[in-house]
Amino acid sequence: MRAITVAKKDFRDAVQSRALWGLVAVFVLLLLLTTYAYTQVPELFGPTPEATFGGLIFFTVGITSLFVPLAALVVCYKSVAGERELGSIKILLSLPLTRSDAFFGKFVGRTGVLAFGLGIGLLAGLGIGSVLLGTVDPIALFGFLLLTLTFAAVYSGVMVSLSALTGSTTRATTLAIGFFIVFELLWDAVPVAVVYVIEGFSLPTTFPDWVFLVTQVSPSTAYLTSLIALLPDVAAAQGATVGGGVDVDPTAVEPFYVTPEVGLVFLALWLAIPLLVGYYRFTTSDL
């Protein structure tokens, strides 16, 4: 309950971030442009010549999987470290609030801000899209929105936790950008590099199955894979397969773990572990 008080205050404060709304504007613009393009010439973007709502979702997810990490970075990287560096945390914690209230309140508040910006963007993008298409798939829409909000919470948790590791915004910025670069930009190369080293510095023609698990470590890949798990029929129609950039032969006999549900497991881990670590560090440090 006390954490909610913090979350409300934090929402009021952070929702006024100009950087966030700049990003939302770009997001909406991008969605509108691509949605329009997709409805006009679907064969350029998907496997089917007909534009479908499922197709629209699967290509919107490509944009949200980049927008959510970036927006989370902008909204959350200073959330805790900034308050410590400036000293506003002293006003917060002079009140009858625990560090846990402050930390989880921040997490909830920033997730709310992220969901708010995301909601407005998606409403505009998918709204116009479904008008242009003249059709809506409510189940696909609900599954997509639910998963995307979860993904936003995951990223908000990661960024707030990274911010709680330090009292310096410079270091918090480095951590946040570093995380984004490693897990979003470079991660596609990591499984390849690992295989390359294990195979004696040469690339095999087919990749071993466990590589799939390595690819899923990247939160946005786990997010895409989770969408396939939630909407298998839509995914099949779009020819979307799990793999995250690495070819895993879908016809071969596969071990139990090569399944889209693994994406959900990784998202759950990304939600829980960073928050636990961030919370522990924040409650035990001198402010």
Added chain:
Amino acid sequence: MTAIQIDDLSKLFGDVVAVDGLSLTVEEGEIFGFLGPNGAGKSTTIDILLDFIRPTSGSVTVLGHDAQREGLAVRRRTGVLPDAYHVYDRLTGRQHLEFAIEAKGGDEVPIALLDRVGIADAADRRAGGYSKGMRQRLVMAIALIGDPDLLILDEPSTGLDPNGAREMREIIRRENERGTTVFFSSHVMEQVEAVCDRVAIINRGQLVAVDTIQGLRDATEAGETLYIDAERLDEEIVIQIQKIDGVSGATIDEDRIRVVVGDRSKFRVLETIDDTVVPIQDFSVVTSSLGDLFTHYTTEEQEVRA
């Protein structure tokens, strides 16, 4: 009942000793001044009272609760004006108070609190645009929510003009009259001198003195000093004055006689000098300020330790 009980408190940052074996008791109902030069460990001590910082050793009890294990209970009954704080730039004064009242479970009306500290007309402006003095008042308004039993104020007059500082003293007195214990740190001696019942002076993390202002004066022989213009001036006169009952010291100081009066009425001492030693032409009384005492304590201590 004690409001604050500090026992053998130490805090090290790396190998820098910020607080060094500090013990201190603040009684309920008093206005207690916590004095020291910059870097003496005042803010570190206050940060430990509020559990912003964890002590290296020693214990701190505030209003009967352990400051580290029961911080929530402490802060429920405490109003705080922290040091080096920052307001939420994008929130208005009213929004600050709405949040703080909710967090503290108070039933105040934001505007009434803002009015009490004199910034009601700025209630709906963003606090980022407030002057330093207005921010100080805003945080003071937050501290007053819920009629706290204890006020912890770290440098409350920082950024206030003389008028504002006087108003701050009035708020402190008024709260104290309602039964609130006030613990405040300062390096502004006039603030402390004007309102405090008792004072602790710390330097380099250690307690150097704790007493009433009068007690500190007496202990340093720097109580009240008479400067006398006499008809004549020589060593013999000084020696005679030194023998007078109630005089604890006499010297010649720039063509005047400097007389330190102990526990006797200054008037009687002057009368005696005029009657029996030398006719007095004029005199003045100088009360040593707490500032002098403070300098005396903190520099003496440094010399001893050097």
